[in-house]
Amino acid sequence: MxxxxxxxxxxxxxxxxxxxxxxxxxxxxxxxxxxxxxxxxxxxxxxxxxxxxxxxxxxxxxxxxxxxxxxxxxxxxxxxxxxxxxxxxxxxxxxxxxxxxxxxxxxxxxxxxxxxxANWHALATWAGRAVPQGPALLIDVGSTTTDLIPLSDGTPLPTGLNDLQRLATGELLYSGVRRTPVCAIVRSLPLQLSEDAEPQLIPIAAEFFAATQDVHLLTGSLPEEPQCTDTADGRPATREAALNRLAHQLCCDATDIAPAQLTAAAEFVAEQQLQQLLAAIRRRLNELASQHPQQSHRIRVLLSGSGAWLAA
The missing domain is CATH 3.30.420.40 (ATPase, nucleotide binding domain)
Structure with missing residues (x-):
């Protein structure tokens, strides 16, 4: 039995x-x-x-x-x-x-x-079953961080084991799709100050006024969650509230800036976050390729996490 x-x-x-x-x-x-x-x-x-x-x-x-x-x-x-x-x-x-x-x-x-x-290592150990042979890179994009974990023959082979080592090697990025402060991704936002002026980059406040959840709400990548108040100002995770939070990064209110401009600013932040992520992924893939020169064209990529869509 x-x-x-x-x-x-x-x-x-x-x-x-x-x-x-x-x-x-x-x-x-x-x-x-x-x-x-x-x-x-x-x-x-x-x-x-x-x-x-x-x-x-x-x-x-x-x-x-x-x-x-x-x-x-x-x-x-x-x-x-x-x-x-x-x-x-x-x-x-x-x-x-x-x-x-x-x-x-x-x-x-x-x-x-x-x-x-240790949760990243547990995930990588389990995910390694999907790639039992050859090199692979596990990309786990969460609400707060992103893990880039190299695998070889199904086994995690990280360069670092603790978070300090992983930050140093680029295997841990403090960038996620919900909780990362906007001011941790960009130092300025594009804004058109008058109708006949070209958009210019305006320095933003180094304060936690808005997070990536607000950015991705405004770009449409994340759905509204009116019941969720785990936001920078404790107000709902809606597009209307996100507009105001992002405006606060520019030391003003949503009533001071056209919604289209704030949406364009959100798209700018989203693109910057994506490019930072892609640069980190390319570095890890290049390192894997140098470690497996005979299989560099066969590196497999695994995506996981609540923000996997960002790296897809």
């Missing part, structure tokens, strides 16, 4: 909790952990998946340990692991490490450097 253990996978991020079950169901729950970390356990208990799932094992990965509510990343890892084990006290919890293996919750308390921000 074959006994099947139901597995619950958890990815605890700084802004979202992602859950998936071994029977193919998944769920994403918005949760800004830096605002109320003490509510993490209760948010986990509220997952709808748990109403129909009795897991025999919990597999955990995370990125929320970097949230500024924690004094150190190690403290963040331990807090997250403790919260998960408190929700599932009778169920084994296994934590994914960037060394490519799971450890127990107890071991994770001492292996915080390997457990921190």
């Amino acid at each position: 074959k006994i099947t253990v139901q597995v619950l996978g958890l990815d605890i991020g700084g802004a979202n909790i992602k859950a998936a079950s071994s029977d193919g169901n998944s769920e994403q729950l918005p949760f800004a952990i830096w605002k109320s970390p003490e509510q993490l356990a209760d948010r986990l208990r509220s997952l709808q998946l748990l109403s129909s799932l009795q897991p025999g094992l919990v597999a955990l990965t995370m990125t929320a340990e970097l949230a500024d509510c924690f004094p150190t990343r190690a403290a963040g890892v331990r807090f997250i692991v403790q919260a998960v084990t408190s929700v599932f006290p009778q169920i084994p919890v296994r934590v994914w490490l960037t060394s490519g293996e799971f450890c127990t919750a107890e071991e994770a308390y001492d292996l915080t450097e390997l457990a921190a921000a």
Whole structure:
């Protein structure tokens, strides 16, 4: 008789909790952990998946340990692991490490450097099954960051393992389709100051007035989410509100600038973000090609993430 253990996978991020079950169901729950970390356990208990799932094992990965509510990343890892084990006290919890293996919750308390921000490695290990032979590049575009992970014969072969190393090598880009501040992508926006003038680049405020979600709302790449208020000003994720947020980057209101001009400015930001992403992808592909000269014309590309459309 074959006994099947139901597995619950958890990815605890700084802004979202992602859950998936071994029977193919998944769920994403918005949760800004830096605002109320003490509510993490209760948010986990509220997952709808748990109403129909009795897991025999919990597999955990995370990125929320970097949230500024924690004094150190190690403290963040331990807090997250403790919260998960408190929700599932009778169920084994296994934590994914960037060394490519799971450890127990107890071991994770001492292996915080390997457990921190390991979700990209878990994804790459799983995605590698789709490309068991030859070189490949996994491009995972999320709401906050983009991962560019080299694979060889189905195995992740990153140059760096922690986020600092990955930032240095270009395998981690802090650019996503929702949460990246506009002022982190561009320093100026094109604007026509009078009807008979040519558009000129106007320096923008170095303030978090608008994010890439606003940009992609205005270009039509993202749908409106009136119920979502996780925005720079706490107002809804609608095009009307996005116009005002983007106008604030230019130190004015949407009533001061024509909607067509603000939409054109959003298109400018979107294009700049895309070009920055493409430049990073080309660098990684060139590096892969130099490492696999006999297979440089056969490098496969895998796309994933909520913003995969940006790199498609």
